[in-house]
Amino acid sequence: MxxxxxxxxxxxxxxxxxxxxxxxxxxxxxxxxxxxxxxxxxxxxxxxxxxxxxxxxxxxxxxxxxxxxxxxxxxxxxxxxxxxxxxxxxxxxxxxxxxxxxxxxxxxRYGWEQKEIRDRDAEARRRDGAKDGEDKAVVSMSKEERERILQEFRAANGQLKVFSKDDDRDILIHFISGGLKYRFHVVVNSETNGGEHLDAECLGNGEPFVSITRCVSLRPHANELKPLLDMIAAYKNVQSNSCAKCGKLLDKSALVPTARRSKQPEEANEKQETVWEALHESCLD
Ligand SMILES: [Zn+2]
Structure with missing residues (x-):
């Protein structure tokens, strides 16, 4: 002692x-x-x-x-x-x-053991994802392309506040959903090999924000700006707040669904719009 x-x-x-x-x-x-x-x-x-x-x-x-x-x-x-x-x-x-x-x-008071397990799993998946990413082609986007994507995003999501600077390399998105204020920070980082990678964070300490950041970091198409922005908007626009996998609102750790994933549009959906679903972090594959 x-x-x-x-x-x-x-x-x-x-x-x-x-x-x-x-x-x-x-x-x-x-x-x-x-x-x-x-x-x-x-x-x-x-x-x-x-x-x-x-x-x-x-x-x-x-x-x-x-x-x-x-x-x-x-x-x-x-x-x-x-x-x-x-x-x-x-x-x-x-x-x-x-x-x-x-x-x-x-x-x-409770839920820390579960969180420790989830964090460990997320870290392992992130490391695996990073390994996969190394094999992928270099992704880079022109300034004009970024500007166009952001313009379209702003037009389609008038209810979100979107701020950007550094030639749209630093993006901040604010909105209120379900009584909570969400702030997402997206940064387009240049790499030494001429490529770019996107970092996204849901600002704020504590849940659900920390879990949201983990879920966003595990997104598919990690270096594509448009799917990332659409995923962020889905924190406001998602049709149902219950988990698409288990159907419940709260998981075992009493956490709401903090992941958003797109569903393949069904053929009946003529407009071919992407449908976003809410999922628990613990229900992610
Ligand atoms: Zn679930």
Missing amino acids: ASSTASQQPAQVWDESQCVAALAQLERLQAQIDDLRLTIPRVVAPLSPQITKRPELFAAFKKAAVGSQSNIKAFRTTWQSQETQALFEHTKASLEANSDLTPGAQLP
């Missing part, structure tokens, strides 16, 4: 993934503590009148007692683990540096 003379500052500032991992660890610890509350009911359960034969009673009691003991052991192991102790030390140092816990009170 850190002594009381430990540094007033946390050894280092944690990034988001470290904070999520720590919250997930605390959630696992909390689940173990919650489970331990059932220790006594589990141990006394075999003493019910249903079991009449003594050997059976003994076997059931032994099983319950030993099972409870291993739960306590497992809890102790998690508590004493280096991961948990390092977390406590970091928390202590952080609290000494800044005792205002107000921002922490706004964080959800």
